[in-house]
Amino acid sequence: MFAQTLYVQWKWNRDFLAFYTVAAFVAPLLILWIALTYLGFNSARELVMVGGIVGVTTGAIAVVAGLTVAWQGYGVDDHVGHIYALSLPVTRSRALVLRAATAGIILALPALGLWLGAILATTQIDLPPMLRSYAGSLAARALLAAWLAHTGMFALRYAAGRRAKLVLATLVITVGVLGFATEAVPSAREAIVSLGNFLVSNPGPFGVVFGRWTLIDV
Amino acid sequence: MTHAISIDGLAYRAGRHFAIRDLHMRVPNGSVYGFLGPNGSGKTTTIRLMLGMLPPADGTITVLGHDVPRGAHHALARIGYVPERLHLYPMLTVEETMRYHASFYERWDAAEGERLRRAFDLRAEQRVGRLSKGEAGKLMMLLALSVRPELLVLDEPTDGLDPVVRRDVLAALLEYVSSHGATVLISSHLVHEQERVCDWIGVMDGGRLVAEMPMNAFRSGIKRLRIAGAPPHTTSTPFGILARRAGAGREEEWVVRDWRDDMTSWFASGDAALREVVDLDLEETFVETLRAARNAGGRAA
């Protein structure tokens, strides 16, 4: 079941994945080439800025890859009216886990492409002594971001039925209420702000996306 | 478990309107159960409810001993399903589809799947999206039969197929049923086909089952009588009169149920003369049953 689902996920996503993997591989190389060779950036500050551009670009590619795979997967079932998936002898939860897990595996490809491209790119340049390359952690960050994006889009698409819509509505309302409370109730503000900081910075759950995306840093 | 499928008090709403209301159905084990009904009577919806694809508004459904939809995935492992339209993934090849499908079923018989693929003349590397209607129909039947099911649920399995393909598909189905004693539920409006193949019949109309009985009882139960000199009112007939209609000339046509051949004697006394007892084929029986059910509903309302 798992192997076959993985095969099928691969088959219907391979065109997109090939594109994203190649893009993620080429991006660091291209950006560094443009910056160093074409524009002649070589100061520490300039290099860190370029590293940041690579980070943000590859981050975007990863997120888009995650969104695409989630969208595409649901779209294929939607196209045939979900009858096939519903007629197979698996519980709905198991079917969804199979889809999500196999998607997670194939999303490793763009991250892999990024990693290779980043390593290759940074070996081509002489980094000043205080700077180093964060190719590995950038790739890891990209993978996590792709998974997060996939999960979000996946949940949105598959949120069938009243229960799922209820959960989503609750989340939206909670965020809204918290946002309002931050403005209206000064004493609660500090608590809410620190909660928000926890969520969006390392090691909070969204830290991966809102943290610092960069290839080259101190 | 004497019934492969047991449904009690089933109700289902599509929007504000009740597509199915108070449905009771019993499909006996080992029977070939024909599901007949006009378009829009709720046959496909009932089938989807039976397979746990839709949540019922009320009522209980038991399939192969499992409560549906709660235990649907248990029942589905022993069910071969052929839906109305192609439901498979278009970008997979025939071979890839078979492999994917097989991975979900413990009872998948790979040798049988391969035998049927060859018998049906399906190329392994052909994409499902490029199959003709006939090939798609054959593939769906192949998948349904190769899981070695105890129950086959077929929704218009031969509709739109040319006669040659229809024969191949039906022959494969009946060969399987002969050797494995499986139960079959076929929903079809191809009445003549149902007539050859089914030994039980369930007639659906307006979201309800209006008749359910063995096929020979259904067919022999209703007859059309040609009567001359019919009295305006009839009392205490040994048979039930479903309808009286004008016939040719001064004759009348009576549609009756519970007829037995010895009842010709009833016409010996009195003015009415029995000219002919006409056997109705399945299609005519079906039409008369629907008419009677609708009239009864009208009168009751």
Next chain:
Amino acid sequence: MFDHIDPRSPTPIYAQIAARVRIAVAAGDLATGDALPSVRALAGTLRVNPATVVQAYRDLEHDGVVEMRQGSGTFIATLSPEARDHTREQEARRLVRDLLERAARLAICPAELRRALDTELGAFRS
């Protein structure tokens, strides 16, 4: 032998199948020991319910026309010439019974039928 099985006929399908076999035996087309198609094959070929085929074969077995051997199939039973003549007589009576039933449905009385039979037999001979 089994073409034109008519599901719409008032005669049940199993009776039609059995009748074909009886006629074939009576005419000598099927001899002792000849195998009939398996239930599976015949149900598939005729596209009828397998229970129908089983019923036809059981009916024939009951009348001693065939033998159903577990695992091997269904075969024409040993029929002596007397038994074959008996089968022909039975078949003839079956034909007449069918005729009588159909006549009854059309409210044709036996006397009318006899007259018709004499007329037609006369025409048939000449």
